[in-house]
Amino acid sequence: MATIKDVAKAAGVSIASVSAVLNGSGRVGEGARGRIANAIEAVGYAPNTIARSLRLGHSHLIGMVVGDITNPFSGALVRTVEKVAIANGFSVIVSNADGDETRVPEIIDQLRGQHVAGIILNPMSRSDALVKQIESRPLPPVVTMDQKLPGLACDYVGIDNRAAIRMLVEYLVRLGHTRIALLSGRVGRWTADERYEGFVAAMADAGLVVDPSLVARAGYEGESGYEAAGAMMTRQDRPSAIVAANNIIALGALQSCLDLGFQCPADISLAGMDDVPWSGLVRPKLSIVGQPIADMGELAISWLLERIRAPDGAIAPRERIFRPFFAAGDSCRDIRPASPPSPPPPSSRPLSPRPISSRRRAMAQ
Numbered sequence: 001m002a003t004i005k006d007v008a009k010a011a012g013v014s015i016a017s018v019s020a021v022l023n024g025s026g027r028v029g030e031g032a033r034g035r036i037a038n039a040i041e042a043v044g045y046a047p048n049t050i051a052r053s054l055r056l057g058h059s060h061l062i063g064m065v066v067g068d069i070t071n072p073f074s075g076a077l078v079r080t081v082e083k084v085a086i087a088n089g090f091s092v093i094v095s096n097a098d099g100d101e102t103r104v105p106e107i108i109d110q111l112r113g114q115h116v117a118g119i120i121l122n123p124m125s126r127s128d129a130l131v132k133q134i135e136s137r138p139l140p141p142v143v144t145m146d147q148k149l150p151g152l153a154c155d156y157v158g159i160d161n162r163a164a165i166r167m168l169v170e171y172l173v174r175l176g177h178t179r180i181a182l183l184s185g186r187v188g189r190w191t192a193d194e195r196y197e198g199f200v201a202a203m204a205d206a207g208l209v210v211d212p213s214l215v216a217r218a219g220y221e222g223e224s225g226y227e228a229a230g231a232m233m234t235r236q237d238r239p240s241a242i243v244a245a246n247n248i249i250a251l252g253a254l255q256s257c258l259d260l261g262f263q264c265p266a267d268i269s270l271a272g273m274d275d276v277p278w279s280g281l282v283r284p285k286l287s288i289v290g291q292p293i294a295d296m297g298e299l300a301i302s303w304l305l306e307r308i309r310a311p312d313g314a315i316a317p318r319e320r321i322f323r324p325f326f327a328a329g330d331s332c333r334d335i336r337p338a339s340p341p342s343p344p345p346p347s348s349r350p351l352s353p354r355p356i357s358s359r360r361r362a363m364a365q
Helices: 004-011 015-023 030-043 049-056 072-087 101-113 128-135 161-174 190-205 222-233 247-259 293-309 358-364
Strands: 061-066 091-096 118-121 142-145 155-159 180-183 241-244 269-273 287-290 319-322 325-327
Touching: 004 015, 004 030, 015 030, 061 072, 061 101, 072 091, 072 293, 091 101, 101 118, 101 128, 118 293, 142 293, 155 161, 155 293, 161 180, 161 190, 161 241, 161 269, 161 287, 161 325, 180 190, 180 222, 222 241, 222 247, 241 247, 247 269, 293 319
Parallel strands: 061 091, 061 118, 118 142, 142 155, 155 319, 180 241, 241 269, 269 287
Antiparallel strands: 287 325
């Protein structure tokens, strides 16, 4: 197996120069740097990342904890983070909590055992217990995404969840809907609670009362959306529209309505959060509020790299809230009553025939 000594010999430089290039430290001229890169490839040298992590106290690994890897949102986020990380000489270890918040501390311990340089965390809840569990562990730099953990002193990147749901409610209200249902995540999750509060506030601003029986907080899974929509659509006073708080719920709700024989949007209007990669294949095309996932992921990994490279770590916790965007599809129907036809303007009205006078009749004869 090739060693760093073999690389130095092939490149005609000192071992110290090769070490400086591999560790990204010290000043090495461009010519020498190029020869070292060619020598590494020629001799087939692979750096011992384990030994390097022991020397530095951390590896060139970044841990990323996601709530549900099957959610297209998580997949798109991982793709962005990994792209930026690799460009900066880091690799990403993705750990899936699989919707179970109790696994998060265990996953964090596993990442610590691998000497990760930093962690991007998408927690499953905002409970005080989870915050205490995380704070009780000596951690590398942490950036939280999507799900906020109030009380945890770290960077946070997310969107304005209340504004996102408000966009959907206001859109449906403009189409004449007043009986609107909400399918959202469980109580205690940051995004689910924020989206619920946004729903209640938007309904109140529209002069509408929220029917508690039309609010389901069962979870962000497709099965939850399927069951909740089925229960609402089989009642006599079913809603005219459903707001789904994430893309998986929306697809589950749509499937449930179709299985029951309801057509969207003829029988039920549906709007949801987040797009899906195969949205062009779903009929009808869903009306959605989306998140700038690429921008969010790039900022999160950039902040994490800054903290990893900060010599003293003296960076105050930062927060960035991105603005969601609305994209209309074909899944919502305008149910406002048709306005009666307006009378034609006076200039276009047909003139009524006037009676002919006796003098005019005599002249005509």
